[in-house]
Amino acid sequence: MSYVSQLFQLRRPQKIRFANPADLLKQFPKNIVITLDRIKNIGITPGMTVQEKSKLGIFNHLNFFQFITGIIVPVVGLLNAHKFPASGWLIVCMPALVSIGVLILNSYRLHQLALLAYFVLYPLFICVNYINGISLGAELSFILYGILSVFFIQDIGYMVFSIAFSMVSYFFLSVILKKYTYQLEEINFIAYLINQGLAILYIFYGLYLIKTENGNYNTALQQTNVEIKKQSNQLQQQAEELDQLNSLKNKLFSVISHDLKAPMYALRNLFESIDSQDMPAEEIKSLIPEVKKDLNYTVSLMENLLQWAKTQMQSHTVKPQLINLTDIVDEVMHLMHLQAEAKNISIAKKTKGPVYAWADYDMINLVIRNLVSNAIKFTPAGGHICIGSSEQQEFAELYVKDNGNGMSAHDVKRINTHEFFTTNGTAQEQGTGLGLMLCKEFLAKNDGCLRIESQPGKGSTFSFTLPLGD
Numbered sequence: 001m002s003y004v005s006q007l008f009q010l011r012r013p014q015k016i017r018f019a020n021p022a023d024l025l026k027q028f029p030k031n032i033v034i035t036l037d038r039i040k041n042i043g044i045t046p047g048m049t050v051q052e053k054s055k056l057g058i059f060n061h062l063n064f065f066q067f068i069t070g071i072i073v074p075v076v077g078l079l080n081a082h083k084f085p086a087s088g089w090l091i092v093c094m095p096a097l098v099s100i101g102v103l104i105l106n107s108y109r110l111h112q113l114a115l116l117a118y119f120v121l122y123p124l125f126i127c128v129n130y131i132n133g134i135s136l137g138a139e140l141s142f143i144l145y146g147i148l149s150v151f152f153i154q155d156i157g158y159m160v161f162s163i164a165f166s167m168v169s170y171f172f173l174s175v176i177l178k179k180y181t182y183q184l185e186e187i188n189f190i191a192y193l194i195n196q197g198l199a200i201l202y203i204f205y206g207l208y209l210i211k212t213e214n215g216n217y218n219t220a221l222q223q224t225n226v227e228i229k230k231q232s233n234q235l236q237q238q239a240e241e242l243d244q245l246n247s248l249k250n251k252l253f254s255v256i257s258h259d260l261k262a263p264m265y266a267l268r269n270l271f272e273s274i275d276s277q278d279m280p281a282e283e284i285k286s287l288i289p290e291v292k293k294d295l296n297y298t299v300s301l302m303e304n305l306l307q308w309a310k311t312q313m314q315s316h317t318v319k320p321q322l323i324n325l326t327d328i329v330d331e332v333m334h335l336m337h338l339q340a341e342a343k344n345i346s347i348a349k350k351t352k353g354p355v356y357a358w359a360d361y362d363m364i365n366l367v368i369r370n371l372v373s374n375a376i377k378f379t380p381a382g383g384h385i386c387i388g389s390s391e392q393q394e395f396a397e398l399y400v401k402d403n404g405n406g407m408s409a410h411d412v413k414r415i416n417t418h419e420f421f422t423t424n425g426t427a428q429e430q431g432t433g434l435g436l437m438l439c440k441e442f443l444a445k446n447d448g449c450l451r452i453e454s455q456p457g458k459g460s461t462f463s464f465t466l467p468l469g470d
Contacts, residue, residue, distance in 0.1 A: 039064045043106030051217055059152060060106060063099040063118065069198045070096030094125035119149055119162045127169050142170035144202045151213070266291050318360050318445050322469040325355040325389045325398050332368050336376065343381045350388035356469030357396040363442040364466070370435035371400040371462045378460070379404035391468060399463035407454040415452060
């Protein structure tokens with residue numbers, strides 16, 4: 001079958017369905033809201049700020065409502081054609097046409113021209129109506145224009161002109177020019193009352209819009225200031241952290257270039273002397289303790305450096321598990337007994353049964369090892385160290401207590417503020433200050449906290465807490 005024959009073929013007439021009036025009534029409010037929203041968004045562009053979009057939406061709504069009210073008088077003129085001449089009817093249509101023109105200009109994104117048309121042409125055409133002897137009963141509208149010009153117009157000169165023009169027009173039309181040929185009050189008193197009432201409503205609506213918009217703008221400014229302050233604090237904190245890391249980096253390079261080099265040179269010189277000079281066993285044996293001490297320091301330093309480098313590369317990698325602090329203490333005591341015996345220091349353990357915590361095993365092992373090593377370093381020969389642990393109601397606690405030199409309140413404060421520094425031990429053992437820094441960092445990653453109690457000449461107690469194991 002050809003296309004033409006299909007087009008003209010007879011078809012069974014279809015039943016026409018009419019919309020249900022009840023459904024139309026239900027959808028009417030929704031359709032009104034959709035229409036108002038579309039009018040509000042006329043001329044809005046993505047590049048506008050929130051405040052600009054809000055002001056333009058208000059401006060569009062005002063012009064739409066003023067168009068609706070602006071056609072009241074022309075409709076009254078049509079219904080009372082014998083009282084209104086044709087030229088008068090065309091004149092009273094002008095304000096409504098201005099509102100339509102403003103919306104059209106906004107749709108073409110000519111926003112400044114739309115403002116100019118509204119604040120100049122609208123009051124001008126109302127004046128033309130009154131000058132031609134047609135009283136619209138809209139004198140109060142001039143007060144509204146003065147209020148809205150403050151809200152919408154950014155240019156001070158333009159704003160002052162608009163306010164002055166509106167106020168002068170209001171004074172002239174309401175006070176001086178009182179006699180009109182055609183008065184809406186006489187032609188249709190109800191329409192006159194509606195016009196007056198709408199003018200009052202518009203004035204209060206304009207004030208409400210200004211107050212609401214200013215309130216929203218102030219709130220937005222406060223939120224912006226809070227965000228800026230928050231970002232500023234974050235940037236300042238990051239700058240301080242970067243400064244600390246940079247300082248730490250410089251000191252670490254200093255440690256690596258100086259402290260690691262000396263033990264290696266000492267060991268090399270010892271072997272060169274043995275190889276080239278055929279040194280007797282007694283002389284070699286006399287040199288070994290000093291070399292051993294340097295190597296012990298180097299091993300501890302290398303271990304801390306490697307652990308620190310590991311944490312920097314895996315800053316968010318923490319593997320918590322159920323750990324027994326008592327077992328870790330036994331392991332550390334076994335590892336440190338030679339270092340303690342070299343200074344004739346006794347280490348006692350005060351723990352009743354296992355003490356369980358929820359933390360990363362390797363990190364806590366290094367923390368305890370550093371605290372015990374630090375206690376040995378600052379305890380004089382013949383001193384003693386006590387290691388204890390216990391389970392409290394909400395956390396597990398471990399402490400390392402010594403009867404060594406102790407520290408001043410100033411040094412304790414420097415440690416608590418993450419200041420990088422070091423001092424020599426009782427046997428002139430060297431340190432880097434990296435150990436305690438790692439302890440604080442590892443404990444923080446495991447929801448723990450390091451506490452220091454010390455007095456010069458009365459020893460020190462380093463303790464920390466960890467979450468209890470289930």
